[in-house]
Amino acid sequence: MPDPIQKITPYLWVEKDAKAVADYYLSIFKDGKLKDYRKFENPPNEFNPEPSSFETAVIEIAGMEFSILAAGPLFKFNEAVSFVINTKDQAETDYYWNALTANGGEEGSCGWCKDKYGLSWQVVPTEYFELIHSDDPKVREKAMKNTLTQKKLILSELK
Incomplete structure (x- = not known):
């Protein structure tokens, strides 16, 4: 049976490389683990004529789950x-x-x-x-x- 879903999960938006960000936090919080990593491809569309991609990762550190979204420099x-x-x-x-x-x-x-x-x-x-x-x-x-x-x-x- 999968772990129960955490009620509230902080979502961290970063510019790029969700896996590197996850690895960074996991190197600091030694009891942590990578729970998921995915890369998504966006086909060209009417709003964005160029193909693009974004990545997500889910880590657990200090017993708390964090989601990471690497989707560009829009937010800091x-x-x-x-x-x-x-x-x-x-x-x-x-x-x-x-x-x-x-x-x-x-x-x-x-x-x-x-x-x-x-x-x-x-x-x-x-x-x-x-x-x-x-x-x-x-x-x-x-x-x-x-x-x-x-x-x-x-x-x-x-x-």
């Missing part, structure tokens, strides 16, 4: 849509931060970064939430104040 990623990676410790935070900002990615502030395709991610150690929701106002204030001075979140500096 922006910060209006982003994903948060909740990490267990500083080592895991460092791993995802370094992987996402490498090879054309870019660092932002307060734990935000972009990968080489321009997709925004926030890499956050789960302990961070304990600090900013602490019952102790001094702990909360220090964590929030220091968050604003950081690019990658460094737990030792937030405590």
